[in-house]
Amino acid sequence: MSTNQAMVEKYRNNFLKEVEANVEEGEWVKMCMQCGVCSGSCPLGKFWDHPPQEIFMMIRAGKRDEVLTSSSMWMCTSCYNCIVRCPRELPITHIMHGLAHYAKRLGLVPQNQPTAKFAQLFWDNLMKKGRVNELKLGMALYFMNGFGEGVKVAMKNQKLGMNMMKTGRMNPMEILGGHAVKDLGGFHKVMKKAQELEDARIAKHGA
Amino acid sequence: MADEKKFAGYICTGCGIGERLDAKQLQSVMTREGKIANCKQHEMLCSAEGVKLIRDDIDAGNATHIVIAACSRRAKVEAFSFTDVAMSRANLREGVIWLRPEGDEHQETTQEMADDYIRMACAEVKFLKVPKPSGEQALNKTLLVVGGGVTGMTSALEAAKAGYPVHLAAEEGRLGGVWADLYKRVPFRAAALGVPNGRDVDLPQPEDPGIDAMIAEIEASPLITVHLNAKITRTSGAPGRFAADISTESGGTVTENFGAIVQATDFKPYDANQLPEFAYGKTPDVVTNFELEKLAKAANGGPLKRPSDGKEVKSVAFIQCAGQRSTKPGHLPYCSGFCCTESIKQAMYFKAQNPGCDTTVLFDDLRTPGAAGEDFYRSGQQAMVTFTKGKASEVVSAGGSLKVKFKDLILNEDTEMEADLVVLATGQVPHVGPDPYAQLAVDMAETEEEKAAARKKLEVAPPSILNLDYRQGTDLPQLKHGFVDSHFICFPYETRRTGIYAAGPVRRPMDMKQAIEDAVGATMKAIQAAENAARGSGAHPRVGDLSYPSFRKEGCTQCKRCTVECPFGAINEDEQRYPQFNESRCRRCGTCMGACPVRVISFENYSIDTVGQQIKAVDMPDEFSEKPRILALACENDAYPALDMAAMAGERLSPFARVVPVRCLGSVSLSWITDALNSGYDGIVLMGCRRDDDYQCHFVRGSAMAAERLSKVGDTLQQLNLEVERVQVFEVAITDIKRAAQLINDMAATVEKIGMSPFKF
Ligand code: SF4
Ligand code: SF4
Ligand code: SF4
Secondary structure: OOHHHHHHHHOOOOOOHHHHHHOHHHHHHHOOOOOOOOEEEEEHHHHOOOOOHHHHHHHHHOOOOHOOOOOHHHHHOOOOOHHHHOOOOOOHHHHHHHHHHHHHHOOOOOOOOHHHHHHHHHHHHHHHOOOOOHHHHHHHHHHHHHHHHHHHHHOOOOOHHHHHHHHHOHHHHHHOOOOOOOHHHHHHHHHHHHHHHEEEEEHHHOO | OOOOOOOHHHHHHHHOHHHHHHHHHHHHHHHHHHHOOEEEEEEOOOOOOOOHHHEEEEOOOOOOOOEEEOOOOOOOOOOOOOOOEEEEEEEHHHHHHOOOOOOOOHHHHHHHHHHHHHHHHHHHHOOOOOOOOOOOOOOOOOOEEEEOOOHHHHHHHHHHOOOOEEEEEEEOOOEEEEOOOOEOOOOOOOOOOOOOOHHHOOOOOOOOOOHHHHHHHHHHOOOOOEEEEEEEEEEEOOOEEEEEEEEEEOOOOOEEEEEEEEEEEEEEEOOOHHOOOHHHHOOOOOEEEHHHHHHHHHOOOOEEEEEOOOOOOEEEEEEEEEOOOOOEEEEEEOOOOHHHHHHHHHHHHHHHHOOOOOOEEEEEOOOOOOOOHHHHHHHHOOOOOEEEEEEEEEEEEOOOEEEEEEEEEOOOOEEEEEEEEEEOOOOOOOOOOOOHHHHHHHHOOHHHHHHHHHHHHHHHHOOOOOOOOOOOEOOEOOOOOOOOEOOOOOOEOOOOOOOOEOOOHHOOOHHHHHHHHHHHHHHHHHHHHHHHHHHHOOOOOOOOOOOEEEEHHHOOOOOHHHHHHHHOOOOEOOOOOOEEOOHHHOOOOHHHHOOOOOOEEEEOOOOOHHHHHHHHHHOOOOOOOOOOOOEEEOOOHHHHHHHHHHHOOOOOOOEEEEEEEEHHHHHOHHHHHHHHHHOOOEEEEEOOOOHHOOOOOOOOOOHHHHHHOOHHHHHHHHOOOOHHEEEEEEEOOOOOHHHHHHHHHHHHHHHHHOOOOOOOO
16 A cells, blocks of 8 residues: 555545644644735745645645645745744745655655756755765756757856856866765765654654 | 802913914903903913912902913813813914914914904803702712623622622523523633743633622622512613612512613524524524533533434534624624634534544634634634635535535635534624614604605514613614614713613624623713712713703793704603703703704803804904905814814914814704804804714714704805805814814815805994
8 A cells, every 4th residue: 555545544534634743844734814925925826726825725625635736835935935924923834845745755746846856856966975966966957858958958058057167166077976075974874864763753643 | 249250361472372473462352352351461371370370360259250362272171270260261372373374474364363262252251150060969879780691790790899789680580691501601811921922832712601600799799689580661860860660570660769870781692593594493403603502511521412313413513604794684784793702612612522523613704802812713723623714605404414515715616514513603683672763763754665664673673671761762772783872982881871881792792701891891981970970060071061951941932852852862851841951861062052943052151152152253354355254163072173283283274264162063053153144254164073873973963963954054045145155064083183174274265266255244
């Protein structure tokens, strides 16, 4: 049974409880008073399928699939406008990230969601050497949507790349593996431990 | 020689008056034209020395009638408080120099303005008398509280605590009224101080309703006499000397005397039978919020059972605003203001008993008034009550369960949910007697349709609560939606029946906490009324005024205008059908005086003459002088202070205006207008308070009565062959600082356009 199915079984039509238990800061969702200030404050709100207020309402209305497969929370740019303004002091930004993370864990992220893709690229890049390889990340990003597209984007950003190199912000030699953090082994150990803790936490609440 | 009038005048030259005006000239106007020989100047009349100057004259028996020519009558009232003499005040500071620009070109007209105010004050003072108590007064400290609910009980307890004996009359067989069946009450206190808002700890929870404790306190109080199953079958008299017959079901009637009365009859729950769309009456599993309290009380902390089959309730839906905030016939158009917090509380009953119970509150706007309101909402959210912004359209009973159809207002979709039990958040209907003016409305209706509608209203009128034997009807007048009237902001407990105060949901919908606060306020007012009556002093807004209306019987034509127009029902009729004034019911508005066509009603300190003579005293330049005269009669509660404030704010006023304060626009006699037009005034501006539903009139109906009376002024103007624009009536609020002055200036402009009045003799 997939984690997703397990969760469906476990929280049978109480999505709010599922969110409370599994999503970072999820216990705040019930405290939203539906004023709409967050939706009105979000600079990207109009590009979202469901602005934050609606997401919270949908969680309470038990619209599990619609919420978790939504691209909305992936649209959050962490500008914190909503958090600052929410009269109920909900950590909205964090909840958005929490929801995105939970959807990812359950394998429900919409295919080709660009933010999700980028996040994955960033993560993979970071994990290799314990630091971000700007050149490789940039390249990977350019070619995210196929080779032809990648070349085009690369050409367009040529000047930017040159300037970064000039100022030492990017080293062309990094393409050959790139350098790592001082204690790469230690870094991996830290990450492993973190994963263990996270898994334990999930095991406690989830499947 | 106690009756000999001795006049004295005092001109202040301080505050710039001496620099801006020719004081010698003022003094000469006062002595020669005003005929007040004993006239003194002082450079700061309100100083201890200035006041002493006046006081010494009075004490030496040299002054019984004084004119103070200084600042506005609204300024320095403490310094110039000479209650043992008659006093008029010429407003030279706010009324003249502060409203007029400096400069030689303005000097002549500004001085003329000041001269006129001196003439007017001298004319007024000649007709003033020092008010003397009528001898009608009595101190009766006992209060009557009608209504045995939380409001009435609080009122009784508060009065007793202040040392005033109380009779508490309850319609029901036990105390508690509509609140008697509460299982718990909405908390009175917000989250403890120092609890950071965001952390949501220690939020207030439903608490013991406290009704039993209140009843015990009442029973233990030696000052409170409780009458159960009681009705007031007759109330007569006036503040200080009310007499009420209290009849009990067993047939006994006692008559008691009271100083003042508090009506705290609370509300009646809305009849949910008018909500068939929510299946009320079709299935016992749809209950009102009032009925749910009984269920909860019966369960007493155990699982709440649904009425149909006794099954434990596993899911419950609350429908907010059921039959409220809606214009549908039979619905209440207003928000009852207590049902949102009530539903939060009730939803928490279910959660406290069974956290797994599906508890949904369908709301449109969740309104949580009071200090604890918002915290309590969060408290409910924390208990995992689901709050869904949605509008319920229908409840159907199907297969042992209920289906609630609603529109989700956030997700904008029609949807439905299942529930074992549905609770309707129904509202409060004021528990009042019939509107005393309902009969009058039938008589006054112009068309047959209106008459029929008015008659219908009369037919469904509830039985009387107070049974007043007032000429104007048996109960407290109502304002909107059947609530007893009260001014929400400025004078909340005052009704149009002096000495009878309305407290609690009978005057507007409210929750228990507010009702308790209301009861405290109304009781204070009732105590004041009893004490004022004993002193012969007026109640709000002329507290301390010892004058009262008297009338010259020989002149009275028994037209009854006064008995009809008095906003406070103060005037009854005697056996010979003459008006019978009840001094302590009177609020001293003067509406009767303005109404009387034969001008026989007057006060010692306010009469047709005190104003009429001021109007006459103004110097009237001839038609070719290019100096028109504009008379402004301004309500002393709003328009006059607005003009004073305009002066302080540096607004400018036409030098041709002469402003006379009146107690209420309702006191304006048409004779003043006719006389003014006949003596050559070019324009008349009448400024009263806002009237009708959103009234600001301190005498509630005074301004409305005036408007009605003045609507006929056009005829007078036409008879005189004058342009109708010459007389205008305005509603002016105390905040209309710029506008008040502007309206008068506009009249000056109008006069300039249409020309001077030809009536200058
Ligand atoms: S601003 Fe806060 S309370 Fe308002 S809708 Fe957004 S999350 Fe809810
Ligand atoms: S002064 Fe006003 S309150 Fe008093 S009797 Fe006349 S109309 Fe009524
Ligand atoms: S209004 Fe004047 S004339 Fe008419 S009944 Fe009253 S006192 Fe008499």
